[in-house]
Amino acid sequence: MKRIHVAVGVIIDPTDRILIAKRPEHLHQGGKWEFPGGKVEIGETTEQALIRELKEEVNLTVFSSEPFIKLSFDYPDKQVLLDVHSVIAFTGQAKGMEDQQIKWVSKAEVIEYNFPEANQPILEKIISKQQ
Ligand SMILES: Nc1nc2c([nH]c(=O)n2[C@@H]2O[C@H](COP(=O)(O)OP(=O)(O)OP(=O)(O)O)[C@@H](O)[C@H]2O)c(=O)[nH]1
Numbered sequence: 001m002k003r004i005h006v007a008v009g010v011i012i013d014p015t016d017r018i019l020i021a022k023r024p025e026h027l028h029q030g031g032k033w034e035f036p037g038g039k040v041e042i043g044e045t046t047e048q049a050l051i052r053e054l055k056e057e058v059n060l061t062v063f064s065s066e067p068f069i070k071l072s073f074d075y076p077d078k079q080v081l082l083d084v085h086s087v088i089a090f091t092g093q094a095k096g097m098e099d100q101q102i103k104w105v106s107k108a109e110v111i112e113y114n115f116p117e118a119n120q121p122i123l124e125k126i127i128s129k130q131q
């Protein structure tokens with residue numbers, strides 16, 4: 001099976017809240033919460049994919065991002081490489097462009113949501129960075 005390279009954004013607003021979105025039921029890991037993002041296409045860098053996906057999915061314009069964590073995870077039906085970046089420099093009003101529910105949550109609240117199993121190390125790193 002080919003590992004799918006995914007650009008994922010931990011988007012943090014000036015009040016230190018993080019943007020999460022609910023994956024539509026019919027998709028892989030559907031019904032769970034996620035950090036917005038999607039597959040890196042051929043010829044794209046991770047940053048380019050992140051900019052494109054965050055515009056498409058939540059209507060935010062990203063100016064820069066920082067590598068946050070990179071992790072491989074094998075689901076029974078899919079292998080993913082989550083290339084996670086933190087995003088602080090962005091403009092726009094977040095909106096679920098694919099009719100998905102979105103929420104801004106504090107770093108303490110984020111662990112109360114049900115994420116795909118692969119996301120565990122991301123959540124741990126977010127919590128450990130809490131002041
Ligand atoms: N965006 C995103 N994908 C995640 C997360 N955690 C995780 O396991 N994934 C997995 O990464 C894979 C690709 O993400 P995706 O479905 O968002 O890709 P995409 O936006 O390009 O979707 P598309 O193929 O419908 O265009 C999915 O199998 C998904 O389950 C996460 O926090 N955010």
Ligand SMILES: [Mg+2]
Pocket residue numbers: 036037038039053057
């Ligand atoms: Mg996506």
